[in-house]
Amino acid sequence: MNDIDTVAKSAAYEVVSGDMYDWSDLTDARALPHGPVLTRFAVATASDAAHLLVVGPHHLDLLDAVVGLASRTTLVLRTHTDAQLVSERYADRTVDVVCGDLRSWTPDQPADAVLALDGLGRVTTIDAAPVDWHTISVHLARLTTRDARLSVVVPNPGSPLAQLRAVTPEASNEDADWSFPIHDRAHPRGLADASARFAGRGYTLWPDVDAPTLAATPDACTVALAIAHGRPVDTPTLRELQPVLAQALDTLGTAAAAGGWLVTRTADAIPAVLGVDRSGNETSWTAPDRSWLVEAMRDSARRDAAGLRRHVRRLRDAVDGDPERWRGLQADEIGLDAGQVVPLHDSAVKLGETAEEIFLGLLDELAAYLCVAGWRHPWPAGRGRDELTVLLAATVETVTTPADVRQVRGRREAALSSNGMTPVFARRTSPAEADTSELRKLLDENEALRGQVTWFKQQMRQRQTMTHEVRTAARRDVAALNGRIKDLEEQLSAREATSISRVAQRASTVPGRARARLGRLPGARRAARLLRRALGRLRRAIRR
Template sequence: MNPRMIGGEMVSWSDLDGIRAPGPAGGAAPARLIGAAGVAGRVLVAGPHDPTLIDALPAGNVTVLVRGVPDAEALTARFAERPDVTVCCGGLEKLGAEPAFDAVVALDGVGRLSSVEGAELTWGEAFDQLVAALAPGGRLLFGMANPVGAHRLVALPAEPTDADWDHPGEYDLSRPAGLARVLARLAEAGLDVDRTYAAYPSPAAPAVLLGDAILADGAVSGYLAAALSRSFAASAARGDGVAAAQAGGPTGWVLTDPGRLARRAVRHGLAAELAPGWVFAARRAGGDAAGELPEAVVDGRRIDRDPVRGWVGDGGACVPPGRTLEDLLIGAAVRREMGEARTLLARWQGGAAAGVAADQVIVGPDGGLVAAGPADAAALRAFAVTLVRLGLARRWAPGGADEVAATLAAMADRDPAGGDSRDRLFDDREHDGGRPPDARAFDELIAERDALARELAGAVAKARWYERTLTEREAALNRARRVADLLAPAGPARAGAAFVGGARLARRSARAILRRVRPRV
């Protein structure tokens, strides 16, 4: 089976290898979504998608459209045993002769559907052609990156990649900006949106998809914050974090911790607006609404709303309500409620969640603690590092993270030198607050620099004070030594005494001589 060349093929270009541009759309969360979205019949997969997403499609009639010849050949070889998969290579505008499709999967959006060998389509033109390929009542799974998402807000300025040859990107006036405008554009195209998902930690390969309903439920904000924090940490550990997505390589540097920014977005109800991307499950007017779409997908598990039990995941496990322990401890520190902080620390370090990072522990309404993430060998010190970076360390203890961690351990009635490997205070490896040491943030670097600058300024001030004090005391000592030398018996004082005594003796001798030579009257 050979790929079908439909025109506008790019002979030496690949969107799948991720070398000269970000990689294809993929991830475990979109795969779960495809399986639940009722995608069936004649299906078009438009743009670069990870082959595992195509594997998630049911057997039927699948057409895959890519613009690069190397990608088309690789996909043809990959699906050689599936006669129901047809690979087409070329530009989107060349697909007009194909019959309408029952479903279109375009999780990568429309930015990579145009070819330099064909028509240069604007975002609006490409989107209209994509919708035109959808049959009446057909389903559309559409992904879109957010130009002001968390991944862009923390990314460093990047050099244009080879994929940005002449594409206006966010400066394309036909491209809607912001979630509300995107939804309005979908409605204008005659699409009914069944579900909108906030995609984290990246628009291309999200691990977490959060629907509007679960984002609006503040009772589970702690669980969502913990999930987003884990997703960014895992992305950084794999080397495919936000910096890599923007700069075309795993630079490992960002302006600030994107996980912390995502947790703030959840706390303030902005997780949808600041999401790195969105995924829309829509249908052409006249189609039936999809009834099996999950409300959320977290860690590869779907989450739905039960009218009695609340949010429930696969296997019947309920989503724990409450806020993260980190949020509550930081709030107590800001308010200087040390009694509340001591109670939380003792409950944390005295229970089964002692070895879990504070941002992965959910504190329920009843005060119970639920571990939402994996164990961390130095969880207490990781929280101490967080306090230092937030500028709150001096409210707990002077010094650096080690001193703060020791203070936290004492507040929790715990021996800093004790404990087993599960929850020991200090670890042999360098610990960076739950994030890999190669995923550093410039704001953290600046905070560390400022802390070192303050320490250096204090040390210089002390050195100057010591020098000034030493100089003053040395001068006073010299003055005292001179006075002592003047008053000492063996020194100038003795010479002075001898001089005074000699003068007195001379006066007595002179008087005696005068008496002898003076004539008597």
């Protein structure tokens, strides 16, 4: 064990009880809070504060953004490695670094601004018995002024998103993918609970708490936003669960399903929806009437065909009117305001050339969303993403084909990819990307089915051949019988009518039982029919 109680080190930062050795939260495998969304909250909290307190590890980029905004800043970290690192980094700034357990530190001046964007999970020592979230939060409140500004992140261990994400890494069995599960009975049970503890405004964070791309207040966070920003890792297994996820979001509400929550009290007003667009730039979306086109489409898809057609028409008109405004947008970035579709931010990305292509690309994404959200089934069967796009386009008299749709999608995805972006609604993996064992199984199945089809075709051909032979034989028999009839007619016409009558009389006087027996002989009935027909013709000939 290293001896850290040297003059040099203790001069650089303050050491309190609970300091940890041979450990670093900053270089731990677990991610640190960072990104433009959290930075926005951090800056709003720290600006012009008298004493900013930062508890727990934070990404250095985020620290860089806030250090210097307050008159005085104190960073409380529990490990010497981290304390050393940040104290060196900010040696020339008014930054105090404290190393140890948060509960062991008493400030000489209460903080009027607090940042805990990593939550409260890494602020106490692991050398002592663990303490629960509530205890730490109570202690944190004691370190601050009554009306201190703050931004505290609270992870949501019950988030379906978090749980879905936890599925894949287990298979990899990598240390980096593992994290200690939270079983803390005092952990807030929901955003409302967390907000109440700090008397602050609550935001939902998507997709996770480490680097959220979206923070939205519960009433402004729509399902569309949640799906767009919270969709799980793009693997085939998880994608199958997306309709279920959409249903869960719809039912539970977005707050319960969020990756985490953020409670804040800031001087500056922060918009209800704050996020980064797909090119990574910070953007504030104002959703007029809190309505998104994708959600309106989803709501209409089930029970309001007229509404669905109306939305598509509005989008078409808007894109036709000013294609430039829509060129770089994806489907989840379109709002509805007083019945008009509105782009929710500007984008420099070029996802289409013509208005028609832009419109078709957006429709394709809307169709994908309807499929992802589990709303394909209200439509006539057999319509996947491609055909649903064709159908949506047809509602405004735009005739296209699935092949056209696939082409537009390909170009759009290539443009996104060249800008380091991903499609908002992932498409299904192509055979080349699919799991090879799964592919093998499908190929085998296909082969087996092909064999069955071949067998059926052979059977059909055999039956056709048999039918043809039977028909030919029947034709031959009929021809022979006709010849025989002709012979009989000629023979009978040579005799006198009286003898014919005699024959007829004889035939009619044969007793019934004998006639019945005669009828059982093979060909007897047919011969009798022929005979009757011949007699009839003879009679008619004689009458003439």
